[in-house]
Amino acid sequence: MVATPEKQKIETAEGKNKSDRVAVLLMGYGEVESYEDFANYNEQALNLLTAKFAPVPTWIYPPLAKLLAIFDLHEWQHQHDHFISPHNHIFEHQRKSIEKNLQEKWGDRVQVFKAFNFCKPFLPEQVLSEIKAQGFDKILIYPLLVVDSIFTSGIAVEQVNNALASLAEGEEHWLKGLRYIPSFYNEPGYLDLMAKLVDDKIKDDLADKYLPSQIGIILLNHGCPHEAKGFTSGIDESQILYELVRERLIHRYPLISVGWLNHQTPLIKWTQPNAELAAKNLMELGAKAIIFMPIGFATENHETLLDVEHIIHGLHKKSSDVTYVQMPCVNDEPEFCEMAAQWADSHIAELLSTEALTVNPALATGILDVNHHHHDHGNGHHHHH
Numbered sequence: 120m121v122a123t124p125e126k127q128k129i130e131t132a133e134g135k136n137k138s139d140r141v142a143v144l145l146m147g148y149g150e151v152e153s154y155e156d157f158a159n160y161n162e163q164a165l166n167l168l169t170a171k172f173a174p175v176p177t178w179i180y181p182p183l184a185k186l187l188a189i190f191d192l193h194e195w196q197h198q199h200d201h202f203i204s205p206h207n208h209i210f211e212h213q214r215k216s217i218e219k220n221l222q223e224k225w226g227d228r229v230q231v232f233k234a235f236n237f238c239k240p241f242l243p244e245q246v247l248s249e250i251k252a253q254g255f256d257k258i259l260i261y262p263l264l265v266v267d268s269i270f271t272s273g274i275a276v277e278q279v280n281n282a283l284a285s286l287a288e289g290e291e292h293w294l295k296g297l298r299y300i301p302s303f304y305n306e307p308g309y310l311d312l313m314a315k316l317v318d319d320k321i322k323d324d325l326a327d328k329y330l331p332s333q334i335g336i337i338l339l340n341h342g343c344p345h346e347a348k349g350f351t352s353g354i355d356e357s358q359i360l361y362e363l364v365r366e367r368l369i370h371r372y373p374l375i376s377v378g379w380l381n382h383q384t385p386l387i388k389w390t391q392p393n394a395e396l397a398a399k400n401l402m403e404l405g406a407k408a409i410i411f412m413p414i415g416f417a418t419e420n421h422e423t424l425l426d427v428e429h430i431i432h433g434l435h436k437k438s439s440d441v442t443y444v445q446m447p448c449v450n451d452e453p454e455f456c457e458m459a460a461q462w463a464d465s466h467i468a469e470l471l472s473t474e475a476l477t478v479n480p481a482l483a484t485g486i487l488d489v490n491h492h493h494h495d496h497g498n499g500h501h502h503h504h
Contacts (some may be wrong), residue, residue: 140228141296141470142255143221143463144246145214146262146275149235150204150420156238163237199425206420207238212451213263213418213459220460221467229467230255236274243275244282251286257296257470259463265309265415266341266360267302268353287480295475298466304360308458312449313338313414314367320446321372325408328442335374335406337397338364339427340415342381345388354390357415364414374401378411380422395430408442409434417455419448 196202210233218231230253234246250258260279264271276299283294303309317336325334340357361377369375378394392400398409411431413423431443449455 139471140230140255141225141257141259141467142250142253143217143229143231143259143261143467144234144243144250144279145210145217145231146234146236146243146260147210147264147418148206148420149210149238149241150206151238152203152207194425199428202421202425204419204421204424206418207235209418209450210235210263213456216451216453216456217460217463220457221463224460224464225467228471234275234278236278243278244285247279247282248286251293256293256475258294258298259466259470260297260299261463262301263417263459265302265417266304266353266356267351268343268356269347269350270341270343270353272299272301273350284480290479290481292476292478292480294478296470296473297476298470300462300466302356303459303462304356305363306458306462308461309449309455310360310363310367312452312454312458313364313412316446316449317368317410317412318371320410320412320444324444325410325442329408331371332373333405333407334372335376335398335401335404335409336368336372337376337378337394337401337409337411339378339380339394339411339413339423340390341422342379342393343390344384345390357390360414374404374406376401380413380415380426394427395433398430398434402438402441406441408444410444410446412446413448416448417450419450423448 194202214231214233218229221229221231232246232250233241234243235241236243239245247258260275262272262275264275267273283292286293321331321334338361340361341353343353343357345352345354357379358377365375365377376392376397378392378397379390381389381393383389383393394411398406398411401409411427413427416423427445431445434441435443
């Protein structure tokens with residue numbers, strides 16, 4: 120549920136005006152919790168995601184979404200025994216924990232709302248109209264996504280912009296302040312935590328059975344298509360994220376590889392090596408135990424659960440003498456939620472201290488402002504338009 124402060128508190132807090140508050144919009148993908156929602160979810164994902172890299176005509180989205188829903192149903196219900204994604208449940212825990220950490224510092228001047236790209240009743244438009252109704256006029260857009268790309272924070276901003284356009288009325292926009300956190304792929308705290316989780320797991324489960332050089336570590340990133348119509352596709356940040364975590368582990372554990380969790384769409388060139396190939400490569404170099412650690416995902420989802428499980432089963436069939444370890448995402452680890460709140464602190468401070476924006480949407484008519492002085496050749500003639 121979206122937390123609602125008692126309305127009286129807003130009205131009776133003497134001397135505290137409404138714009139002294141910030142709504143943090145924590146954004147994630149969201150995943151279906153009811154199988155009937157598959158087709159609708161897929162259609163939204165096709166519209167927002169696939170359109171950015173695959174040459175698919177829009178009329179094909181509805182039938183394609185229904186076809187994909189049949190595959191999803193088969194995978195989740197039959198292959199994985201009525202799987203229901205824990206994503207939304209975990210995300211709510213993250214939201215609560217981040218809000219608790221922020222309110223310890225800011226009190227009820229800060230509230231954290233969650234929005235999912237593809238899941239009602241938490242679509243950005245629905246949540247923003249709730250934020251507006253509660254009298255907030257300053258927003259921090261905060262996709263809880265490790266890497267910035269057109270497929271993560273890009274679609275978050277696209278949806279927020281669409282919502283803000285449809286919620287504008289009158290001569291003055293209700294929004295008076297806006298900040299944005301695109302990603303946290305290079306935050307030292309996050310990188311240290313990733314390395315620590317792997318290290319702890321090895322100490323607990325593997326260190327007494329394998330030499331450090333026999334333990335293969337696959338750091339899982341979200342797969343990226345190489346072409347995304349000129350948009351940032353996330354490859355650069357994901358690569359840096361991998362290198363920075365690897366740097367923290369490589370001296371103790373020499374066998375480390377990136378493993379990309381790709382959506383193997385035909386005709387599209389995806390990042391390599393995929394997770395399965397990465398594991399085979401490490402085994403070739405003598406790995407007797409393989410750890411799969413998702414570093415490019417902060418919240419568990421069907422990819423980190425079903426796709427990785429599927430890869431491990433396939434590998435186990437061919438190499439049953441190897442030990443395979445599937446690690447969870449960082450999820451609502453208290454240490455992570457604490458740092459995620461800290462990353463928002465400076466932006467909240469700015470929003471609370473900066474003068475309010477005044478924007479009149481009616482004035483935005485599209486203006487051509489180009490520099491006309493490049494024909495002057497220094498002869499003193501200025502073209503006045």
